[in-house]
Amino acid sequence: MGKAYELRLYVAGKTNKSVVALENLKKLCEEHLKGEYSIEVIDLLEKPQLAEGDQIFAIPTLVKKVPEPVRKIIGDLSNEEKVLVGLDIRTKINN
Amino acid sequence: MAKSKNQLERRSTGTIPKTLTGISGLDEITLGGLPSGRPTLVCGEAGSGKTLFSIEFIVKGAMDYGEPGVFMAFEEKAEELKANVASLGFDLEQLEKDKKIRLxxxxIDRSEIEETGEYDLEGLFIRLGYAIDSIGAKRVALDTIENLFAGLNNTAVLRAEIRRLFQFLKSKGVTAVITGERGGNGLTRQGLEEYVSDCVILLDHRIINQISTRRLRVVKYRGSVHGTNEYPFLIDDEGISVLPVTSLELNHEVSTKSLPSGIAALDKMLGNSGFYKGSSILVSGTAGTGKTSIAATFANAACLRGEKCLFFAFEESPKQIIRNMRSIGLDLQKHLKEGTLEFYASRPTLYGLEMHLVAIHKAIRKSKPSVVILDPITNLITIGSVSDVKTMLVRLIDFLQAEQITVMFTALTLNNIVNEQTDEGVSSLVDAWLLIRDIESNGERNRGMYIMKSRGMKHSNQIREFVITDKGLDLVDVYLTEDGVLTGSAREARMLMAQTGEVIHAQAVSRKDRELERKRKILESKIESLRSEYESAEEELNKVYVEEALKKQIMGETINKIADLRRGDESGKEKNVNKKNK
Structure with missing residues (x-):
């Protein structure tokens, strides 16, 4: 892929939370990382063996593999501020 | 709600199915192991052995019971865990390769994780479910799930999810062990016990007088009878061993066979046979009275019979004992080499009383001796109160009697109230009690031994002097005189004196004999001379007679001759010559 941001979203089936999370993620990336990102969605119900590798325990989990450091954001990504901080797009200002 | 459901289950199934843990002793306390297909909570403070408990549950299941298991670690990395349990002889690597376990x-690293919005732990469920399905696991251990609380903020979600996790485990039909850190007001910091209603085991690590004792207690076990006491347990190179020693009944087998003590004179005092097999013997005495020597002699005798003996030394090292016993002519080294004798030496302060008991228990189970020596039990008092030691010994004696093992304790008595109590406390338990006492007199210390009690035997009531020689131990009759009891050199002196008297007496007797002999000889010679006197008298008399006869004859002849001469007859002359020749 070779994009600046390689993102993986782990979900388990098409649950409400997963759908919300994917929507939130797409919206956010379009806004802040247009053209610099790739999103891979992994459904653990289909590939449970992948859960161990990325240390997934919560669903949904967004994993930022690149750039380093690896970060994980769990939840439906409804708090945009936190997601941006989590992806190191925006540094923490307050809180 | 949950309670009524459980009661229903119990009624419908009768006794609940159980899964053997393979942890030594635990299966006895729980009467068959943990509830099958249900989660069990194991809680305890840091370092109380929770992780070991759970990994042993998994490994034993995989190795001994053919039940594959999943170990999900929240604290230690798989590599760390492997290294940690390698010392117990568990090869997790190989087990993992054989698909018997899965680590x-x-x-969970807080710094890597950002929480935003709604989430659940479906990922964990999937992971666990996948792990279980991949090897067909029957057992699961989660160590320790509370770490989730450290990594995540949303406790409401976590609690709901943990509740769901337990349901999930039940639905998977796996027997699970979940560990939890002790803390807060409940058994665990996060109150996990409210989710696990089937079985809760508490591990404890208590330090009394700077000595730690590990204990295990089954707090609850729904639908099953279980031991409710606190049971001491030991963690050593073979994992956990729990000691369920308080046997409930006094109905063990007894034997009428007896074992010689190794001291012939003592056996004689004990009704000629020695101690009963499976009995307990206490040897007590003040310092330096030879308690260890008696114990070693007993051990030596057992080894010479080819029986196995286990010697627990709490004071001297095995080498020290071997060296010291060589001085009284016992070669323990030989038995050690042949394997009939085994030493188990440990400092009393190494760990608590209970742990000692567990260790003793374990050693006995392992080597199955017929004779056990504990030398001395007094040293155990340094690490426990008198009543503690007593309860420990009660349990030990109980166990040994059930196993038909003869045990000899040695105990030091001091002129000290506490220790006298100990003696008494123990003495009511033991079957035979030998007491060695110092007898001080004439500027000497000597040892006197007597049998305080010996159940079921006509034992001697005598005080014997107990002597230690370079050929072994012996009991000598105490010399009773008008001056009282004599021991040691006083006894020797008195015996010598008596011997001297005997010699003098013997001398006197032989002198008298000789006198008599002489008299007899004199008389005999007198008789001889009288006889010869008589013979000569007789001869004299005979001579007179012969002469008389000769005279008569000659006279007769002369008369005849004269007559012949007068008549001139030749034949008469010849007749007279013949008569003379006769």
Whole structure:
């Protein structure tokens, strides 16, 4: 892929939370990382063996593999501020 | 709600199915192991052995019971865990390769994680479910799930999810062990016990007088009878061993066979046979009275019979004992080499009383001796109160009697109230009690031994002097005189004196004999001379007679001759010559 941001979203089936999370993620990336990102969605119900590798325990989990450091954001990504901080797009200002 | 459901289950199934843990002793306390297909909570403070408990549950299941298991670690990495349990002889690597166990390390790093919005732990469920399905696991251990609380903020979600997790485990039909850190007001910091209603085991690590004792207690076990006491347990190179020693009944077998003590004179005092097999013997005495020597002699005798003996030394090292016993002519080294004698030496302060008991228990189970020596039990008092030691010994004696093992304790008595109590406390338990006492007199210390009690034997009531020689131990009759009891050199002196008297007496007797002999000889010679006197008298008399006869004859002849001469007859002359020749 070779994009600046390689993102993986782990979900388990098409649950409400997963759908919300994917929507939130797409919206956010379009806004802040247009053209610099790739999103891979992994459904653990289909590939449970992948859960161990990325240390997934919560669903949904967004994993930022690149750039380093690896970060994980769990939840439906409804708090945009936190997601941006989590992806190191925006540094923490307050809180 | 949950309670009524459980009661229903119990009624419908009768006794609940159980899964053997393979942890030595635990299966006895729980009467068959943990509830099958249900989660069990194991809680305890840091370092109380929770992780070991759970990994042993998994490994034993995989190795001994053919039940594959999943170990999900929240604390230690798989590599760390492997290294940690390698010392117990568990080769997790190989077991993993053989698909008997599966290790999964769940790494939760707060710094890497950002929470935003709604989430659940479906990922963990999937992971666990996948791990279980991949090897067909029957057992699961989660160590320790509370780490989730450290990594995540939303406790409401976590609590709901943990509740769901237990349901999930039940639905998977796996027997699970979940560990939890002790803390807060409940058994665990996060109150996990409210989710696990089937079985809760508490591990404890208590330090009394700077000595730690590990204990285990089954707090609850729904639908099953279980031991409710606190049971001491030991963690050593073979994992956990729990000691369920308080036997409930006094109905063990007894034997009428007896074992010689190794001291012939003592056996004689004990009704000629020695101690009963499976009995307990206490040897007590003040310092330096030879308690260890008696114990070693007993051990030596057992070894010479080819029986196995286990010697627990709490004071001297095995080498020291071997060296010292060589001085009284016992070669323990030989038995050690042949394997009939085994030493188990440990400092009393090494760990608590209970742990000692567990260790003793374990050693006995392992080597199955017929004779056990504990030398001395007094040293155990340094690490426990008198009543503690007594209860420990009660349990030990109980166990040994059930196993038909003869045990000899040695105990030091001091002129000290506490220790006298100990003696008494123990003495009511033991079957035979030998007491060695110092007898001080004439500027000497000597040892006197007597049998305080010996159940079921016509034992001697005598005080014997107990002597230690370079050929072994012996009991000598105490010399009773008008001056009292004599021991040691006083006894020797008195015996010598008596011997001297005997010699003098013997001398006197022989002198008298000789006198008599002489008299007899004199008389005999007198008789001889009288006889010869008589013979000569007789001869004299005979001579007179012969002469008389000769005279008569000659006279007769002369008369005849004269007559012949007068008549001139030749034949008469010849007749007279013949008569003379006769």
């Amino acid at each position: 999964d390390y769940v790494h």
